[in-house]
Amino acid sequence: MPDFGQRHRADPQKSLVGFVVGDVHYAIGIGQVREIVNPLPITTLPHTPPEVSGVADHRGDVVPVIDLRTRFGLTPTAPSRSTKWILVDAGERMVGLVVDAVTEVFGTGGDEIRPTPAMGGSRDLRGIRGVTNHNGILVFVLDTKRFTEVVDDIADVLPPMEEH
Incomplete structure (x- = not known):
């Protein structure tokens, strides 16, 4: 089982990759981001959750692609010039996250990531850490x-991610 711990970065202040889905700003820890790419051709698979757009071939890896607009209950839109995929290490697998736009790499400025307020079940659905x-x-x-x-x-139809 591969270990995808935090990668070392030269500037510890820049620890988050920011992006937008709808009108909301999100971020992912830079240690989990493998690459940011333009959308690739997708092969749809039957009997997948609605937010799984399908799979794509990225440099020989079969990557499941999750549309965050659908996951977050927003109306899907056609890709635009700003649409990107953020390829992230999610456990044992690389996953592509479709986002409306990538904004910037930034840090918390020394502030800690705070817990989100309790607002129902959407926190678990969105996977919000803070x-x-x-x-x-x-x-x-x-x-x-x-x-x-x-x-x-x-996962049973996908090969495991290879180490790069």
Whole structure:
């Protein structure tokens, strides 16, 4: 089982990759981000959760692709020039997350990531780890391991991720 612990970065202040889905700002720990790419061709699979767009071939890896708009209950939109995939390490598998736009790499400025307020079941659905403030905007930090649960149902048809 591969270990995807935090990768060492030269500037520890830049610890989060920011992105937008709908009108909400989110971030993922930079240690879990493998790459940011333009959307690739997708092969749809039958009997997958609605948020799983399908799978894509990325440099020989079969990558499940999760549309965060669908996962978060937003109306799906056609990809635009700003649409990106954030390829993340989610447990034993690389997963592609479709986002409306990637904003920037930033740090918390020494502040800790705070817990989100209890607002019903959407916190678990979204996989929100906590919240921080960046330039006066609330940014919800996601737990990438939560996305493993989404692709577990299709894992038996996917090969495991190779180490790079």
